[in-house]
Structure formats: structure tokens, C-alpha cells
Amino acid sequence: MDRLEPPNPTFCFIGVIHTPWLAQEGTPIQPSKGRDVHGTVEVYPEYSPGLQDLEGFDRIWLIYWFHRAGPSRLTVTPYLDSVPRGLFATRAPTRPNPIGLSSVALDKIEGNILHIRDVDILDGTPLLDIKPHVPEFDHYSIQHCGWLDDIRFDTKSGRADNRFDE
Amino acid sequence: MDRLEPPNPTFCFIGVIHTPWLAQEGTPIQPSKGRDVHGTVEVYPEYSPGLQDLEGFDRIWLIYWFHRAGPSRLTVTPYLDSVPRGLFATRAPTRPNPIGLSSVALDKIEGNILHIRDVDILDGTPLLDIKPHVPEFDHYSIQHCGWLDDIRFDTKSGRADNRFDE
Numbered sequence: 001m002d003r004l005e006p007p008n009p010t011f012c013f014i015g016v017i018h019t020p021w022l023a024q025e026g027t028p029i030q031p032s033k034g035r036d037v038h039g040t041v042e043v044y045p046e047y048s049p050g051l052q053d054l055e056g057f058d059r060i061w062l063i064y065w066f067h068r069a070g071p072s073r074l075t076v077t078p079y080l081d082s083v084p085r086g087l088f089a090t091r092a093p094t095r096p097n098p099i100g101l102s103s104v105a106l107d108k109i110e111g112n113i114l115h116i117r118d119v120d121i122l123d124g125t126p127l128l129d130i131k132p133h134v135p136e137f138d139h140y141s142i143q144h145c146g147w148l149d150d151i152r153f154d155t156k157s158g159r160a161d162n163r164f165d166e
Numbered sequence: 167m168d169r170l171e172p173p174n175p176t177f178c179f180i181g182v183i184h185t186p187w188l189a190q191e192g193t194p195i196q197p198s199k200g201r202d203v204h205g206t207v208e209v210y211p212e213y214s215p216g217l218q219d220l221e222g223f224d225r226i227w228l229i230y231w232f233h234r235a236g237p238s239r240l241t242v243t244p245y246l247d248s249v250p251r252g253l254f255a256t257r258a259p260t261r262p263n264p265i266g267l268s269s270v271a272l273d274k275i276e277g278n279i280l281h282i283r284d285v286d287i288l289d290g291t292p293l294l295d296i297k298p299h300v301p302e303f304d305h306y307s308i309q310h311c312g313w314l315d316d317i318r319f320d321t322k323s324g325r326a327d328n329r330f331d332e
């Protein structure tokens with residue numbers, strides 16, 4: 001089959017995410033481990049019209065650039081395990097395209113500033129997209145989660161270390 | 167605050183998604199409206215090592231490029247409504263960064279080919295990333311979904327038309 005060769009897409013930053021997390025080490029590895037951690041999303045003013053109607057959604061997906069992740073690695077030992085795993089079976093940031101995905105709670109919007117909660121994102125992270133988190137679109141019955149089935153997530157600290165730093 | 171100015175990131179395609187959907191018109195607008203529609207993800211061979219351990223996850227997130235969406239529009243009338251809405255309060259493809267997000271069922275993996283189900287993605291769509299869909303990371307209690315609270319999603323056909331075509 002034909003390869004989709006160049007041009008590869010260039011994306012723009014539509015804003016920046018401000019959080020209390022200044023280093024990978026100690027940062028929650030998922031929003032569910034960063035409960036009640038507050039942050040803000042600064043959407044650049046030219047994109048503000050796109051925020052209309054967003055208030056009223058309890059949660060939003062932030063799609064962002066892992067700007068401080070090291071180079072891509074196709075095998076990683078994830079935070080919750082001690083066994084090397086295929087990268088795409090993990091949420092590690094050292095991806096071929098370092099795109100992050102987090103569901104955060106949306107508390108309010110003031111102008112182009114979104115006040116968010118449940119934040120697992122490093123301070124200064126560049127923003128690529130915002131989507132509403134809609135259970136009818138995004139929640140499914142899931143019985144099996146591969147290697148994670150053997151992990152008791154609730155007993156883990158759920159904090160990062162520096163293994164994926166640049 | 168300082169703007170995150172160039173360089174903007176350039177992403178690579180890690181594969182291509184093959185589906186029965188040849189045109190936007192008639193394509194399910196979400197995976198939950200494309201139940202039991204089958205497709206495949208062809209991951210380019212150099213990324214195959216990253217697929218290790220992925221089988222065993224019931225569902226995966228596909229992050230992809232809306233390669234056939236028209237130019238960015240910050241106000242859109244979404245498929246499920248007749249009122250113009252802010253783009254970021256919708257899942258419309260005409261985004262500043264045309265990044266799509268879908269949870270699909272993963273049936274099996276053969277080499278670098280993923281057999282998927284519940285497909286709402288156009289044939290030939292370039293793939294940017296694959297992540298495991300993990301309820302502990304991705305499912306939250308959500309009471310309010312803004313303008314969508316007034317929409318009876320289950321009574322809608324949930325099929326696209328050509329309003330967002332290039």
C-alpha cells in the first residue's frame with residue numbers, strides 16, 4: 001500500500017498550560033492522580049471565539065505537546081510497571097509524535113483563560129487542541145487493559161520520576 | 167506572558183487507517199454511532215516494536231489527522247445542533263490543528279496491522295498516535311455537557327454530511 005509521505009503536518013500552538021508542576025519528577029502521571037490540583041489554560045486571543053459554549057462542560061480533553069519529553073523510544077518501562085513494554089501500550093511521553101491527552105475538570109472561563117482542575121501536565125506545556133469530554137462519545141465498557149490488569153492503580157503513588165526527561 | 171512562538175512542531179505519520187468510509191457524508195460522527203463497523207490500522211513497519219503488549223487492551227485511542235477537513239473555522243454548526251457554536255465546544259474537524267480523537271475497539275493484531283471496530287474515521291486517514299484506553303485514566307463522572315445536554319443523542323442518526331469538507 002502507498003505510504004503517506006511528506007508533507008508531514010505542521011501544527012500551531014493555540015495556547016499554553018500553566019500548572020504547579022515544574023518538573024516531571026513528582027508530577028501526577030494521570031489526571032486521576034492529580035485530583036484537585038488547579039491550573040489555567042491560556043488560549044491565545046485569536047482563538048478566543050472558539051471558546052464560545054465551552055463553559056457548561058464539566059470536563060474537557062486537552063491535547064498538547066510533550067515539550068520536555070526525551071527522544072522517541074519504542075520500548076519503555078512505564079511508571080506503573082517494572083517490565084519494558086511497547087510504547088503504544090503505554091501513555092509514556094517519549095512517543096514518535098509527542099502528543100499528550102488529558103481529561104481535566106473545567107471550573108470556569110474568564111475571557112481567554114480556562115480554570116482547570118485535576119492537572120497532570122507540566123507548567124508551560126504548549127496546547128494543540130481542546131475538545132469537550134462527552135461520555136456518549138468517550139466512555140465505553142472496557143473489561144481488559146492488557147498489562148495494566150495486573151496493576152493495582154489505586155495502591156500506586158501515581159507520581160512521575162525523571163525517566164522520560166529530555 | 168510570553169508567547170510560545172516558532173518553531174511549531176512538525177509531526178510524522180506513523181501509519182494509515184483503512185475503513186469503509188470513503189466520504190464524510192454518511193460517516194458516523196462518533197465511534198458510538200459506528201458500532202460494529204470494522205477497519206484496520208496499518209502501522210508503518212519501523213514503528214512495529216511499539217505495538218508490543220498492545221493486544222489485550224479492549225479499546226485504544228487513535229489520534230489522527232483530519233486530512234480531508236476544510237480550513238479552520240472558530241464557529242461551526244455541529245451535526246447534532248442547528249445553532250452555531252464555538253469550535254472548541256464541538257468535535258468538528260475544521261480545527262486550528264485538525265487532530266481527531268476516537269476510541270475504537272481492538273479485536274486483534276497481526277504483525278503491523280490492527281483490526282479495529284466501532285470506526286467513525288475516513289478511509290486513508292493518516293495516523294499520529296495510538297494510546298491504550300484505560301478507564302482509570304479516561305473515565306470520569308460527568309454531569310454536564312453544555313449544549314449537548316439538550317440533545318437526545320440516542321434519537322439522532324449520528325451520520326455526517328459534507329458541511330466540513332475541504
